Amino acid sequence: MIHSHSSPESLNKIIIDTSALETNFRILQQRVGQDIPVMAMVKADAYGHGMIQAARSFSRAGCTRFAVAEIQEGVVLRQAGIVGQIFVLLGFQDIETHLFFNYDLTPVIFDYQALRLLSQAAVSNKRKIAVHLKVDCGMGRLGFMPAELPTIMARLEDFPGVTLAGIMSHFPMADAPSSLPTLEMYRHFQTACATSNQQGLVFCHIANSGAALYCPETCGDMVRLGISLYGYYPDGAPGKARNKGEKLIPAMSFTTQVIQVKTVPAGTGVSYGHTFISDNETKIAVLPVGYADGFLRALSNKAQVLIKGQRARIIGRVCMNLCMADITDIPGVEPGEPVVILGSQGVETITADEIADWMGTISYEVLCLFGNNNERHFIKSEYCKIIERK
Numbered sequence: 001m002i003h004s005h006s007s008p009e010s011l012n013k014i015i016i017d018t019s020a021l022e023t024n025f026r027i028l029q030q031r032v033g034q035d036i037p038v039m040a041m042v043k044a045d046a047y048g049h050g051m052i053q054a055a056r057s058f059s060r061a062g063c064t065r066f067a068v069a070e071i072q073e074g075v076v077l078r079q080a081g082i083v084g085q086i087f088v089l090l091g092f093q094d095i096e097t098h099l100f101f102n103y104d105l106t107p108v109i110f111d112y113q114a115l116r117l118l119s120q121a122a123v124s125n126k127r128k129i130a131v132h133l134k135v136d137c138g139m140g141r142l143g144f145m146p147a148e149l150p151t152i153m154a155r156l157e158d159f160p161g162v163t164l165a166g167i168m169s170h171f172p173m174a175d176a177p178s179s180l181p182t183l184e185m186y187r188h189f190q191t192a193c194a195t196s197n198q199q200g201l202v203f204c205h206i207a208n209s210g211a212a213l214y215c216p217e218t219c220g221d222m223v224r225l226g227i228s229l230y231g232y233y234p235d236g237a238p239g240k241a242r243n244k245g246e247k248l249i250p251a252m253s254f255t256t257q258v259i260q261v262k263t264v265p266a267g268t269g270v271s272y273g274h275t276f277i278s279d280n281e282t283k284i285a286v287l288p289v290g291y292a293d294g295f296l297r298a299l300s301n302k303a304q305v306l307i308k309g310q311r312a313r314i315i316g317r318v319c320m321n322l323c324m325a326d327i328t329d330i331p332g333v334e335p336g337e338p339v340v341i342l343g344s345q346g347v348e349t350i351t352a353d354e355i356a357d358w359m360g361t362i363s364y365e366v367l368c369l370f371g372n373n374n375e376r377h378f379i380k381s382e383y384c385k386i387i388e389r390k
């Protein structure tokens, strides 16, 4: 492997295949249709994949719309040279108002105070700003209630310099096998849009990955995709199994290496609390991965890893920076042996869905935990070479 840096590297590496990101964007854009733009959700450092690198990959595949949680992330994206629309989902603090103008960011609005601040800034700078309104059509989270919309529309002229460009909402269960609740909620959303869209100028968007994949009637004027761009289905393995089209490609792998191999006799307790006690003589590989690396303690005595292309069980508690794998049935393992925590080795694959099942969570959380707690390396699988490290 050729590295652009000569600084020491962690034994634990997150590998992001940027060609998987590009391919997923192309697959999904084709699936929703070329006339419906795909917005790439790159919040949470692109679900652990690295916000700037992921945004560049999606750009290369034709993406011109991105969304982040907080305004600082939008600034960072612009400074990295990302062009196109950048949505800021979670509002802003008073002193940050100017950043929307200076960095051409698009605010998502869910209260009057934001409208007031943006209007004041627009007027004093002789600028205009286009905003999208967030409406809560059943998520019970951020947004104006639909019943407030007529009042907002009537009051918009009190906020000179601010124009309404879009209305958006979010589905709470678009990943469910039944699309009935989603369709029902979509009808509420359409009603809300009709109230505020008398001239037909306003852009209406609500669909996330689940809706775009399983309930395409709700795609509206744009889809906002996250998990599917990273190669996973919102409902995990069942969604992947059901999928008939081109398969999405997981972009993230997590690798480490064995730092010690030892053989312990029957009756040996392993790790804190001795929650594992060997029945027979057991060969153990000690791995430099623990909950500080996002490999949560909940994986104790549950997870598996790949060594020499075979599955090895994690035995005993996962520690802060260490865990132990049972390699009794895997001959020839020495310190330095490559280990795959997430991804493929030989014919075996461990997916984020499988790890999520062991942890009692969803792939989204696994990707954020692993990706955002370890050194990321970016490869383009066509060439199988490391092109950049961050």
Ligand SMILES: *Cc1c(COP(=O)(O)O)cnc(C)c1O
Pocket: 041, 043, 089, 170, 207, 208, 209, 210, 224, 225, 226, 227, 228, 234
């Ligand atoms: C994160 C997010 C999405 C994307 O959801 P996925 O299930 O990852 O596709 C869409 N819309 C909003 C408002 C979000 O915060």
